[in-house]
Amino acid sequence: MSRISVVIPVLDDADFLRNCLAALAAQNRQADEIVVVDNGSTDDSVAVARLAGARVVHEPVRGIPKATAAGFDAATGEILARLDADSVPAPDWLERIAASFSDDPGLTAITGSGEFYGGSPIVERLGHALYLGGYFWSMSIALGHPPLFGSNFAIRAEAWHRIRPSVNVERSELHDDLDISFALLPDMRVLYDRELAVGISARPFSTLDGFGRRIGMAFGTLAFEWRDRRPIRRRVARAIHAPVTTPRSTGLQRLVEEGEQISAELIWRRLARAVPGPVDGDARPDAAREASVESERPQVVGAHRNRLRNGRRP
Numbered sequence: 001m002s003r004i005s006v007v008i009p010v011l012d013d014a015d016f017l018r019n020c021l022a023a024l025a026a027q028n029r030q031a032d033e034i035v036v037v038d039n040g041s042t043d044d045s046v047a048v049a050r051l052a053g054a055r056v057v058h059e060p061v062r063g064i065p066k067a068t069a070a071g072f073d074a075a076t077g078e079i080l081a082r083l084d085a086d087s088v089p090a091p092d093w094l095e096r097i098a099a100s101f102s103d104d105p106g107l108t109a110i111t112g113s114g115e116f117y118g119g120s121p122i123v124e125r126l127g128h129a130l131y132l133g134g135y136f137w138s139m140s141i142a143l144g145h146p147p148l149f150g151s152n153f154a155i156r157a158e159a160w161h162r163i164r165p166s167v168n169v170e171r172s173e174l175h176d177d178l179d180i181s182f183a184l185l186p187d188m189r190v191l192y193d194r195e196l197a198v199g200i201s202a203r204p205f206s207t208l209d210g211f212g213r214r215i216g217m218a219f220g221t222l223a224f225e226w227r228d229r230r231p232i233r234r235r236v237a238r239a240i241h242a243p244v245t246t247p248r249s250t251g252l253q254r255l256v257e258e259g260e261q262i263s264a265e266l267i268w269r270r271l272a273r274a275v276p277g278p279v280d281g282d283a284r285p286d287a288a289r290e291a292s293v294e295s296e297r298p299q300v301v302g303a304h305r306n307r308l309r310n311g312r313r314p
Helices: 014-025 045-051 064-074 093-103 121-141 157-166 176-183 208-225 231-241 250-257 259-270 286-309
Strands: 006-009 031-037 056-060 079-082 109-111 115-117 152-158 190-192 200-203
Touching: 006 014, 006 064, 006 093, 014 031, 014 045, 031 045, 031 064, 045 056, 045 286, 056 064, 064 157, 064 176, 079 157, 093 109, 093 152, 115 121, 121 176, 152 157, 157 176
Parallel strands: 006 031, 006 079, 031 056, 109 190, 115 200
Antiparallel strands: 079 152, 109 152
């Protein structure tokens, strides 16, 4: 069974952290390691962490991206689970995470949503439906996969170390969970589990300034990420790497059934590459790419014509 390290960045949140650590102590499946990253607290956060048996890592440079990276870098588990100090995971939280990674060895990360607490009923409902619902809906379109939610996700340590050089840990104005989501490579898969539940504080919605700051950070993060990681290229690159599970056209399916799988795959993959600009590391000019497709087309077309001559339709 894989070891799970839970990483929790904290800055002057002793009371929330105490509740979070108590919820971790009540898990059906205990964490193998809890890493609390102190980001310069002046309250009792460090003492609370040590009293609960957590390992404390100090990150003096302020900012959640830097603190998260420090925790992930220091953790020793094969699975790195992430909570905020105000997260209150359900008793089966780690159990579900462990089962998902065990059942699917190819899974890169798992994430879930949250239920707000500490606010008025209408604020909590609107926060869940509009703020979190809008986040998962819109970012899934932009990314081509579910986004990670910083208060509730887990990622394989191996995947973290692969993407670590491209994570923007020095930019504190970015949402760290969204930045990590954009850094995920085309062959990395994310599972959104509706039952992976945590409670999260509604304090970001207690003032219009706090809510506006979060929305502003979201748009700022998107503007920064889309300079080099445009949605269309991400989606095409992921489509090329993903296993082919959708049905092909009848003609292509028959090519596969009749032993011409290489030819069918040639058509399938080359069609996916017919977009402007370099895709999946193919930096050749468009003309060169088209020439390569053109040179391979006669082989496929010839096979198709031979079948027509023999009286078989694709």
